[in-house]
Amino acid sequence: MRTQGEGHVEEATGFEVGIVVPRLSRAAAAGATDNCVARLVRELEGAGLLVERVRGVSAEFIKLAAPMGTLGRAAAEMHMKKLTYIGMELQFQSDQVAAFVRQTDGSLFSWRERYSCFRYLIYGIVNKTNSEVVLKFDDKEFHWKQSESLLTRLEAEGVVKLVFPLHDEIKRKQLLRNWALNWLDFTWQPIDEIYSYFGTKIATYFAFLGMYARWLFFPAVFGLATQLIDFGSLQWLVLPGFFIFVISWAVLFLQFWKRKNSALLARWGIHCSLSEYKNLDNVSFLSDSLTVEEKEFGVVSVVVEKRKFQRNEWFGVLLRIRNNAIIVLAIICLQLPFELAYAHLYEIAETEVMRYLLTAVYLVAIQYYTRIGGKVSVNLIKYENNQGEESSSASLVYKSYIGLFYHASLHRDILALRRVLIQRLIVYQVLENLIENSIPYLKYSYKKYIAVHKKKRGKESTVGRSVRLSTRVEKEYLKPSYTASIGAELEDGLFDDFLELTLQFGMIMMFACAFPLIFCFAALNNVTELRADALKLLVMLKRPVPRAAATIGAWLNIFQFLVVMAICTNCLLLVCLYDVEGKWRIEPGLAAILIMEHALLLIKFGFSHFVPEEPAWVRANRVRYVAQAQNVCSKQLLRSISKFQGKLD
Numbered sequence: 020m021r022t023q024g025e026g027h028v029e030e031a032t033g034f035e036v037g038i039v040v041p042r043l044s045r046a047a048a049a050g051a052t053d054n055c056v057a058r059l060v061r062e063l064e065g066a067g068l069l070v071e072r073v074r075g076v077s078a079e080f081i082k083l084a085a086p087m088g089t090l091g092r093a094a095a096e097m098h099m100k101k102l103t104y105i106g107m108e109l110q111f112q113s114d115q116v117a118a119f120v121r122q123t124d125g126s127l128f129s130w131r132e133r134y135s136c137f138r139y140l141i142y143g144i145v146n147k148t149n150s151e152v153v154l155k156f157d158d159k160e161f162h163w164k165q166s167e168s169l170l171t172r173l174e175a176e177g178v179v180k181l182v183f184p185l186h187d188e189i190k191r192k193q194l195l196r197n198w199a200l201n202w203l204d205f206t207w208q209p210i211d212e213i214y215s216y217f218g219t220k221i222a223t224y225f226a227f228l229g230m231y232a233r234w235l236f237f238p239a240v241f242g243l244a245t246q247l248i249d250f251g252s253l254q255w256l257v258l259p260g261f262f263i264f265v266i267s268w269a270v271l272f273l274q275f276w277k278r279k280n281s282a283l284l285a286r287w288g289i290h291c292s293l294s295e296y297k298n299l300d301n302v303s304f305l306s307d308s309l310t311v312e313e314k315e316f317g318v319v320s321v322v323v324e325k326r327k328f329q330r331n332e333w334f335g336v337l338l339r340i341r342n343n344a345i346i347v348l349a350i351i352c353l354q355l356p357f358e359l360a361y362a363h364l365y366e367i368a369e370t371e372v373m374r375y376l377l378t379a380v381y382l383v384a385i386q387y388y389t390r391i392g393g394k395v396s397v398n399l400i401k402y403e404n405n406q407g408e409e410s411s412s413a414s415l416v417y418k419s420y421i422g423l424f425y426h427a428s429l430h431r432d433i434l435a436l437r438r439v440l441i442q443r444l445i446v447y448q449v450l451e452n453l454i455e456n457s458i459p460y461l462k463y464s465y466k467k468y469i470a471v472h473k474k475k476r477g478k479e480s481t482v483g484r485s486v487r488l489s490t491r492v493e494k495e496y497l498k499p500s501y502t503a504s505i506g507a508e509l510e511d512g513l514f515d516d517f518l519e520l521t522l523q524f525g526m527i528m529m530f531a532c533a534f535p536l537i538f539c540f541a542a543l544n545n546v547t548e549l550r551a552d553a554l555k556l557l558v559m560l561k562r563p564v565p566r567a568a569a570t571i572g573a574w575l576n577i578f579q580f581l582v583v584m585a586i587c588t589n590c591l592l593l594v595c596l597y598d599v600e601g602k603w604r605i606e607p608g609l610a611a612i613l614i615m616e617h618a619l620l621l622i623k624f625g626f627s628h629f630v631p632e633e634p635a636w637v638r639a640n641r642v643r644y645v646a647q648a649q650n651v652c653s654k655q656l657l658r659s660i661s662k663f664q665g666k667l668d
Contacts, residue, residue, distance in 0.1 A: 218565030
C-alpha cells in the first residue's frame with residue numbers, strides 16, 4: 020500500500036491490525052458523530068495511522084495501516100533497538116534508516132516490530148487536556164481521565180471488544196499455495212516467508228518440525244529393514260545395533276538443530292538468544308525491586324545488587340521445589356490409580372476393538388487431565404522468575420509415559436508392549452489431529468451461526484433476505500485465537516504443538532527396541548503434521564500475535580533429557596529380551612548391555628561437545644562485527660577526546 024505524502028509517495032503497510040467495537044444501527048451511527056468511536060477514529064488518524072471502518076453483521080471493525088514514516092516515529096519514541104550493518108544493535112533513528120539491516124523480504128521492520136509499533140501508537144493516545152473528557156456511546160456516558168489511554172478506557176467500558184492482528188490476504192494466499200497445500204515437496208518450507216509473516220517464534224517451530232521430519236526418515240528406513248530382512252545368525256545383533264544407531268541419530272539431530280537455529284538467527288539478523296531475553300527480564304525484575312532512593316540517586320552498590328540477585332534466585336529455586344513436590348503428589352494420588360484401572364480393564368478386554376476403544380477413551384481422559392494439570396501448573400509457577408515454561412512442559416511430558424512404564428514392568432513382554440505402543444501411537448495421533456483441526460472449525464461455525472441468526476432477529480433484517488458474512492475482517496474476528504490449552508496468559512498455541520512433538524519423541528526413543536517400526540509411523544505423521552499445522556494457522560485461526568523467541572527454549576532441554584532416558588529404558592528392554600528365564604543373571608550378554616549403556620552415555624556427551632553449535636560462517640561474521648564495532652567506537656571516542664582537549668586548550 021502507498022500513500023501520497025508531501026510531494027512524494029510514501030510506502031505503507033497493508034491493514035495489519037483490527038479493532039472491534041459494537042455495531043450501532045445505521046440511523047444511530049449516522050447521528051452519532053460525537054460518540055467515543057468517532058473520537059477514537061479521529062485520534063487514530065491524528066496519530067498518523069490509515070483508518071478504514073467496516074460494518075459487519077455482528078460488530079463494527081476499524082482496520083489500521085501505517086505509513087513507514089509513522090512506524091519509524093513510533094520505533095524512535097519506543098527507543099527500539101535494531102541491528103546495524105556493523106553488527107551492533109543501536110537505537111533506531113528515523114533519519115538514519117540506511118544504517119539498519121533490512122528484513123529478508125526487504126522491509127525495514129519485522130512483523131513483531133511493526134505490531135509493537137501499532138500497539139504503541141494506539142495505546143499511546145492519551146488525554147492531554149487539563150480536564151476530564153466526557154465520552155458517549157449509545158446511551159452510555161463515561162469520563163476519560165487526564166493522561167489515561169483512550170483505548171484502555173474503551174476496553175474497560177466494553178466499547179472496544181478486541182484488538183487483534185489481521186491476515187494479509189495476498190501473503191496468506193501465497194503461503195497457502197507454496198507451503199500449506201504444497202504436498203509434493205514433503206518437508207520443504209519457505210522459512211523466510213514464514214518468518215516475515217508470523218515472526219520468529221512460529222518460524223523457529225516450523226524449522227524445527229521440518230528438520231525433525233526429514234531426519235526421521237533415517238531411523239524409519241533402518242527400522243523398516245529390521246522388520247523385512249532376515250539377518251540369520253546375526254539377528255541377535257540387530258536390536259542392539261538399531262539402539263546404538265537411534266541414540267547417535269538423536270544426539271546428532273539435536274546438535275545439528277542448534278547449528279541450523281544459529282544460522283537462521285544470523286540470517287534474520289537476530290543476535291539475542293532466549294536465555295538473554297530471560298536475563299534481561301530478571302534484570303528488569305531486580306530494578307523494580309529497588310527502593311525509590313536507590314533509583315533516584317543511582318547509588319546501588321555491588322553488594323546490594325548481588326544480594327538481591329541471590330535472594331531472587333534462591334527464592335525461585337524453593338518455589339520450583341515446592342511446585343515439583345505438588346506435581347509428584349498429584350501424579351501418585353490421581354494419575355497412578357487411573358493408570359492401574361486402565362491397565363486392569365485393558366487386560367480383561369476380550370477383543371482388539373474393545374482395546375482400541377478403551378485406549379481412545381483413556382487418551383481423551385488423559386488430555387483433559389493434562390489440561391487441568393497444566394492450568395494448575397500455570398497458577399503455581401507464576402512467580403518462578405521466567406522458569407514457568409520449562410517447569411510446566413517438563414511435568415506434562417514426563418507424567419505421560421507412566422502408563423507405558425507400567426505395562427513394560429508388569430508384563431515384561433515385548434509383544435504386549437509393542438501392541439500397546441501401536442495402539443497408543445495410532446489412536447493418539449488420529450485423535451490429536453481430529454481435535455486440533457475440528458475444534459477451531461466448530462468454534463468458528465458456532466460463532467458464525469450465532470451472529471447470523473442474531474442479525475436475522477434484529478430490526479434491520481428484511482424478510483426473505485439471506486444474511487451472510489461478507490467482510491474478511493469479520494470472518495477473522497469470529498475465528499478462534501492461537502492460544503495454549505493450559506492458559507493464554509503464559510503461552511501461545513505453540514505450547515500444545517511442542518508438547519505433542521515432545522510426547523512423540525519420548526515415545527519413539529524410549530521404546531525404540533520394543534518396536535523399531537514406530538519411526539515409520541512417526542515420520543508419516545510429522546509430514547502430515549507439517550501441512551496440517553500450516554493450514555490451521557492460515558485458514559482456521561486468527562493471525563497469531565508475534566512473540567519474541569530466538570530458540571525453542573526449554574523444549575530443547577527436555578529433548579536432550581529424553582535421549583538420556585532413552586538410553587536407560589532401551590537397555591532395560593534389551594535385558595528383558597535376553598533374560599528369557601526371568602532370573603536377572605549377569606551373563607555375558609547382559610554385561611555387554613550394561614557396558615553399551617555407559618558407552619552410549621559417553622557418545623551422547625561426546626557428540627554434544629565435538630559438534631559445534633554454530634556454523635563457522637556465523638562465528639566469523641560475529642567476530643568481524645565485533646571488530647567493526649570496536650573500530651567505530653574507538654574512532655568516535657578518540658574524536659570526542661580530541662574535541663574535549665581542544666576546548667581545554
